Amino acid sequence: MRYDPDKLVEHFSNPPQDISLADIDLDRIPRHISCIMDGNGRWATSRGLSRTEGHKQGIVALRDVITTAVRLGVDVLSAYAFSTENWGRPQHEVNVLMHLFAKTFIDELPLLKRENVRVVFLGDISALPQKTRDVFEYGLKECEHHTGMVLALAVNYGARAELARAARTIAEQVSAGSLAVGDIDENAVAEHLYTAGLPDPELVIRTSGEMRVSNYLLWQIAYSEFYITELYWPDFDKWGMLRAIAAFQHRDRRFGGLSAE
Ligand code: IPE
Numbered sequence: 441m442r443y444d445p446d447k448l449v450e451h452f453s454n455p456p457q458d459i460s461l462a463d464i465d466l467d468r469i470p471r472h473i474s475c476i477m478d479g480n481g482r483w484a485t486s487r488g489l490s491r492t493e494g495h496k497q498g499i500v501a502l503r504d505v506i507t508t509a510v511r512l513g514v515d516v517l518s519a520y521a522f523s524t525e526n527w528g529r530p531q532h533e534v535n536v537l538m539h540l541f542a543k544t545f546i547d548e549l550p551l552l553k554r555e556n557v558r559v560v561f562l563g564d565i566s567a568l569p570q571k572t573r574d575v576f577e578y579g580l581k582e583c584e585h586h587t588g589m590v591l592a593l594a595v596n597y598g599a600r601a602e603l604a605r606a607a608r609t610i611a612e613q614v615s616a617g618s619l620a621v622g623d624i625d626e627n628a629v630a631e632h633l634y635t636a637g638l639p640d641p642e643l644v645i646r647t648s649g650e651m652r653v654s655n656y657l658l659w660q661i662a663y664s665e666f667y668i669t670e671l672y673w674p675d676f677d678k679w680g681m682l683r684a685i686a687a688f689q690h691r692d693r694r695f696g697g698l699s700a701e
């Protein structure tokens with residue numbers, strides 16, 4: 441149990457009518473919760489604001505979700521921030537996002553330090569603009585000694601690219617003679633993914649109601665439970681997290697076997 445009971449109760453004070461801390465079993469919090477943060481643009485346009493404002497508000501929501509995950513004692517929180525397909529958006533939006541990623545990492549360093557959060561990136565960050573990469577490298581160093589929750593940020597991430605990359609690395613090891621073909625099993629593949637060493641997500645949350653995976657963690661979500669909410673990401677908060685966890689705890693996870701009951 442890694443959570444601090446006093447901080448946890450305080451964090452969830454003043455609950456809305458439909459959900460409270462009492463609705464979840466603190467002994468069965470998913471170890472790894474993953475968020476597909478979708479709907480920033482629609483949140484903004486529905487208010488007559490620019491998409492940039494939506495992304496800014498999305499960062500505010502992410503901050504709340506990070507703190508909430510820490511309070512709940514989650515081991516890994518991952519979040520899909522930018523897909524390999526998102527390069528296809530207008531250049532201005534891509535630029536805005538790259539700038540916001542760098543700015544946010546710097547702005548949130550005090551939070552990451554205070555909460556002892558270690559950051560890892562999922563995806564090919566070598567393809568990001570130099571300025572963003574420099575900030576990421578600086579930020580990663582600043583938090584590398586942290587021992588608390590892992591925050592895995594998927595930036596320039598695509599599951600198909602990840603699997604192709606794993607296949608390439610494995611093939612290189614085979615041709616170099618350091619890996620036998622017969623030793624390529626599920627663990628060997630998992631070890632070559634960006635998520636190597638992390639548990640698979642038990643719970644995947646997608647906001648804005650879309651019923652799709654959008655090239656996210658295809659290998660790792662083999663047995664994840666999905667929770668889809670109509671809320672746009674900027675409207676998602678700690679109560680949304682509790683609702684998702686409560687729904688997760690009511691699922692009958694069979695893993696291909698038979699129900700435990
Ligand atoms: C999610 O919000 C953020 C990113 C993909 C970077 P969107 O920007 O996809 O918002 P919608 O889906 O257009 O509303």
Ligand code: IPE
Pocket residue numbers: 476477478479520521522523526650652654
């Ligand atoms: C998924 O959202 C990717 C991220 C949240 C970063 P998108 O908005 O890119 O997904 P699609 O286009 O609706 O599938």
Ligand code: MG
Pocket residue numbers: 478479480
């Ligand atoms: Mg979207």
